[in-house]
Each structure stands twice: as C-alpha cells, then as structure tokens.
Amino acid sequence: MLPLFDLSLQLNGYPIKQSTAELRQIAALSQKEYEAFLTHKKKEIVSFHLENNSFYKELVGTSDYENWSNLPILNKKNLQKPLLERLSSGYNTKNSYLNKTSGSSGDPFIFAKDKYSHALTWASNIYRFGWYEIDFNHSYQARFYGIPMDFIGNKKERLKDFLSHRFRFTIFDLSDAVLEGFIIHFRTKKFDYINGYTSSIVLFAKFLQKKNIVLTTICPTLKACMVTSEMLFEDDKILLEKQLGIPIINEYGASELDLIAFQNPEGEWQVNSETLFVEILDENNKVLPYGQEGRIVITSLFNKAHPFIRYEIGDIGILDEKSTLQKPILKKLIGRTNDVAVLPSGKKAPGLTFYYITKSIIEDDGNVKEFVIKQTQTNTFEIKYVSETELNLVQIEKIEKAIILYLEPNLKFSFIRKNSLKRNKRGKLKQFKSMV
Helix, strand or coil, rough: CCCHHHHHHHHHHCCCCCCCCHHHHHHHHHHHHHHHHHHHHHHHHHHHHHHHCCHHHHHHCCCCCCCCHHCCCCCCCCCCCCCCCCCCCCCCCCCEEECCCCCCCCCCCEEEEEEHHHHEEEEEEEEHHHHHCCCCCCCCCCEEECCCHHHHHHHHHHHHHHHEEEEEEEECCCHHHHHHHHHHCCCCCCCCCEEEHHHHHHHHHHHHHHHHHHHHHCCCCCCEEEECCCCCCCHHHHHHHHHCCCCCEEEEEEECCEEEEECCCCEEEEEEECCCCEEEECCCCCCCCCCCEEEEEEEEEECCCCCCEEEEEEEEEEEECCCCCCCCCCEEEEECCCCEECCCCCHHHHEEHHHHHHHHHCCCCCEEEEEEEEEEEEEEEEEEEEECCCCCCCHHHHHHHEEEEEEECCCCEEEEEEEECCCCCCCCCCCCCECC
C-alpha cells in the first residue's frame, strides 16, 4: 500500500520527513540536553516574533524583554482581530496552514501555522499513535467526528478521509437505527483503531451494551480507541474498555497548537514537550509548583507564522508532582475556565461538579443516555437529557439531595427530556454552560 498520508502532506508543502526526523531527535535528548534545547527554543521563538510580528511586539510593548515571566499572557480575546494583522512578516494566507478554532470556549478565531510547524504537529501525532502500533499510512481508522454539510466542504473532508485511510461515522444523528448501521460497518471492515469525540463513542458503547455486544468479537482487528475533545469520565472509560474490548487512550489537544497530552502505555497523560512548553499559572500569572491547580498556559516553540507564546487556552489543570521539564505529566484536566457556576452564596463551582453529582445518580440503571446542564440564573439550572423512560420522582429527589450535600440548598432544577441533544457544528456536545 502506498504511503498516501505522507505523500499528501509532502505534496501540499508540509515537510513530514524532515519534521519526523527532528521530532525523534528531540525525543531522544538526555535531560540535560533537553533543558538546553528548551531554553534555546523559548528564546528563539520570542526573539523571532518581537522582530517579525508587529501584533506581538505591540502586545509585549517592547522589542526586548528581561525574563520569561515578564512576557504577557496571550488570550483568545487578544486574537479576535483580522488574521492579516496577526501574521509575521514573510507569511501570508497562501504559504501558511490556516484553520479556525472550534469555539468551544466561546471565543472562536482563525489562526495560522507555518508549514514546517504544521508538519511537526503531524509528526507528533504519528510518534504518539505509534506507541500503540498505529501507523497513519496503513492503519484503518474508524472516525467518530462531525463533517461539513456543504457540498464542497463535505467532498474535501471525504477526500482527506480517503488519503488518511479512515472511514467516517457522522455523529449528528445517533439514533438506534443509525447505531445499528455502525455495527454493520464494524462487522464488514477491518478497522485497526477508533478515534473521535468522547460523547459519541460513549453513546455507541451504551448501544453495544444494550445489544450485549463486545466490539472486538465482531471486529477482531481493533487495537485501540483514542478519545478526544471532550471530558472522559472514569466510569465512561470503564464502560468503553468493557464494550469495545480494547485500551482506551485519552487525548488532549487544540487545533491552534498541537497534541497537548496523550496517554502513554504506562497510563500517564504525558504532555508533549517536544513542540510545546506548558505552564500552570495562578490568578496573578505566577507559575504554580507541580501538584497545584491553575490555568493552563502554552507556548508553541516552532510556529513562526503566528505567535502562541504564553497562550491561555482556557482550561484548568494540574501537572503531576513527578513531572520533569522533559516529561511533564498532566495529572488532571478540570475543565474550561468559563465553565464555572457562581452560586447565590458567592461560591464558585466548576460545571463538572454538577455533572459528576447528576451523572452518578441518573446513570444507575443505564436509562439515561446523555445529558447537559445549563445555568440560566444564579440559582436556576436546566438539565436536558435523552432517555428511554422519563426520570421519576425518586431519582430527582436523589439528585436534589446530592446537590444540597455537595453545593448548597435552595437551588432550582428543571428536568427536560429530549429525543436528542444539540451538538455544535463539529458534532461536539458541550456538557455544562453558564448563561449568567
């Protein structure tokens, strides 16, 4: 089989061979060599953008800086201006890779990467997927993602799927009849791995559970499942492992950056330190020690077309105490900074708190397939859910008691049963949203 994936990247101007060679060189550095590499790359990328990027120079306020901690924190609102105003000298829309963020943080924007930097992103993916014997040129992917619905966008994505040796399951309709069709594809195609949005794959696993099917019994070629873009809860991971019959690998990335963290074969969520530098900061922009929770701030070490230097991605997380500069481990990803509910008492609670409380109770019998929570006022919440039968009073009372126990009394909840839940244009499911 021709290495179509590599060839398509090369033909589009992305030097995958050179970037793969450099990535492997970085991964092979000793700890001392890596520290010298990181110091050099941080200095190099800042100097480049201060010299060649008027947007970044204006943000910093000077063409020189004394130390790393003096550099400003770049956020998504800073980037909501025309792309041409943010590109570095020598880069344009023709010689760069362009894309748009998903907008899951509420602040979408168009970004650019130089072609070498984007090739490194693919080299990073290839390297990590290789830990599980997945080869992008030859391994067949079952892809659970959204797809553009317009004719040209749809055809472009289908061509990419062909070149990338993947079969796409569209996830905008996940009714039982459609999921039955998914099973037919798994019976008849020799998939090597599954990759896609967590909520869609979990819904498919629940359908398999109902049908009493373990996926590897009908598709024995499967080796692994990589879930991305949405939170993976521990009980969902257990369900996936049981019903799919393969290891479940947790992935955390951002289209404007790279693959940020990827679960290694030892079960650790290993941060990509080859192309990125990740910091955890407090509210005053001070770097927190390993083990403490804070805002995730990331620097892209190679992107010359567009600065992503000390860029606040909008997530909250913790780096493990056993992390090193060369091998940081993401201990926990807590959620997005904008997914926080402010309660009547003034208490702040991550939206995931509600999700955990509700999830543990209403999923006891497997009746509820999916749900989302929306805060409409400081004391008022809507829970929309998809289920075979309506929630009963006993279940609702249990949820209300748990909320008083974990949060505070006098919060009002309404429960709305739906046939399906609305996903965004890319097919993602936003599990908590505050309108306050």
